[in-house]
Amino acid sequence: MDDDRDPERDSGYMMVGRRPENRRQLVAKACWSVLYLTYLFYAVKDLTSGRHSALGTVLGWAGLVTFVTGYLFLLFGPRPRHRVSRRQLGLLAGLYALAVLLVATLGGAWLTLLVYVSISSAVMLPARWAVRTIPAVGLTALGLGVLKGEEGSGLVLVVTAALLGGAAMAAVVQMGRTMRELREARATVAHLAANEERLRLARDLHDLLGHSLSLITLKSELAGRMLPDHPEQAARQVADIERVGRQALVDVREAVSGFRRPTLDGELAGARTALAAAGITADLGRASGRHPDLGPDAEGALAWALREAVTNVVRHSGASRCEVALTEAGDELRLTVTDDGRGPDGPHGNGLTGLTERMALADGRLETGRAPGGGFRLRAHVPLSRRMESVS
DSSP: OGGGSOHHHHOSGGGTTSOOOSHHHHHHHHHHHHHHHGGGHHHHHHHTTSOSOHHHHHHHHHHHHHHHHHHHHHHHSOOOSSSOOHHHHHHHHHHHHHHHHHHHHHOGGGGHHHHHHHHHHHHHSOHHHHHHHHHHHHHHHHHHHHHTTOOTHHHHHHHHHHHHHHHHHHHHHHHHHHHHHHHHHHHHHHHHHHHHHHHHHHHHHHHHHHHHHHHHHHHHHHHHHHTTTOHHHHHHHHHHHHHHHHHHHHHHHHHHHTOOOOOHHHHHHHHHHHHHHTTOEEEEEEOOSOOTTOOHHHHHHHHHHHHHHHHHIIIIIOOSEEEEEEEEETTEEEEEEEEOSSOOOSSOOHHHHHHHHHHHHTTOEEEEEEOTTSSEEEEEEEEOHHHHHHHO
């Protein structure tokens, strides 16, 4: 179960600028907040020093409690995840105004409140606003310190804390945003990869099972017709059915494992067998799977194209003759499968759609349409390796 935990949800610094979402985050953020609030010691010491009137002390405590309450609400209160709400902006402006008022009325010991305003600005505001707001808060602290007679290392320390503290917090917030974006991008890439793998598997299973099941169906019909008068021939057809079934099982396992890459020689032999079983005259005289410049990916794409084309001829065309040819066309190798059947009868099915995707992955293309003398013609083009070498 620990492996499923989101590190971003459990890490403390990644929650900067975001509301705690569980008890662990709440405790971590509360500990950090208590540490930060120790710098209010100077304001508390000023209120307990006795140098203010009773009314001034009461108003000072009220102002301090109001400031701390607003600051904690900014830390732990609800907020939009990807934008700054008007309530947050109003509360941040109120903290700034209250800090200026307390410094102006009670003295320079309250300048540390502006450090909290600077840090809150870095956390709450977008980066393009924070780079302007933090220097403005630092200049405010400097100006008020001079007006209240603060000078020396104390004033320099407060102004430096306001500037550097705000800048450091802005950097931490930006780092958290960047890490969240990287995690989201990584999740998107993983999702796309999973979708691509599902599409590959769907294409492979469609092409493999469609061809094998069509061949099994044809041979089963042949065996059924031969069984009464020619039991020996029927037995051979049954043996072929067993062989095709076993090979289909092997192919499916390879497809699931991602290692399935058919060859042209193997598919040409399978095409001859499937067409003969369907009673279709096969003309494969101009087809050979051997070409010195044909890469493995391109050969696999052509092999899938041949399998899909022959399967469609056997199942849908009603043809009596099918011709398969492999020819060079410039820097491409072209596979042409032509039949004399009914021809195209509607939009492409899933097989041709998946085949188009396969060809695109191999930098090839697919053309389908009516043959010149009637029937259906499929052409698949893939680049030869010499063309790829000349491009590189």
